[in-house]
Amino acid sequence: MFDLEILDKILSILSKTESNKLTEHEIGVYLRLDLISSLYINDFIIEKNLERLLEDNYIKEVTEDSHIEGFGTHPITRYLLTTHGYTFVKESGYISTYYFKLSIEKENRLLRKSQIELNRSTLSTNRNMSWLTFVIAVGTFIAGIYYLIQIYTFFYS
Known part of the structure; x- marks a missing residue:
């Protein structure tokens, strides 16, 4: 300095x-x-x-x-x-230029940090959506089996 x-x-x-x-x-x-x-x-x-x-x-x-x-x-x-x-x-001078570069670097660090947080949030949301999709698929499969059993009992009983 x-x-x-x-x-x-x-x-x-x-x-x-x-x-x-x-x-x-x-x-x-x-x-x-x-x-x-x-x-x-x-x-x-x-x-x-x-x-x-x-x-x-x-x-x-x-x-x-x-x-x-x-x-x-x-x-x-x-x-x-x-x-x-x-x-x-x-x-400007050297000091102002130096502080300007520091503020740009600080802003870049904040942007990188917010980008990382956004990526983490997106990954977490994707995991939750995958889990929800899996639960819905299992529920649909169980419901399908139930209705197949109902149709079978209706026609063959």
Whole structure:
């Protein structure tokens, strides 16, 4: 659950920043500003969640050359929110999507349970109907024998 919150926070951070491009370190700084998440955030968690966002195509990596006087030019990787990621943040987010999937799974479980109960009820009704049909058949057979005896005694007595 906590990972979903971190994923949503990263997406909201990227959607709310003015430049919309942040490095992994800058994202970590924003996440550490939150008192609750600062207790659990480390570089590994941030890196792992950024990889998941990249796999889900909600963010993309942009490599830019940064020139620092006296140190030369170095590539810097920044993360940018994609349009798919922007609409995902505005519409639902990971937590809402997760709870929606849970509610669908719960509904499916309830449907399966009611289907099983319906099948049991149908089987029970079929057994009762088979028993009733057997009783009626035996009664008809006994009545048939009785009337055959009556007809026999009427004609041959």
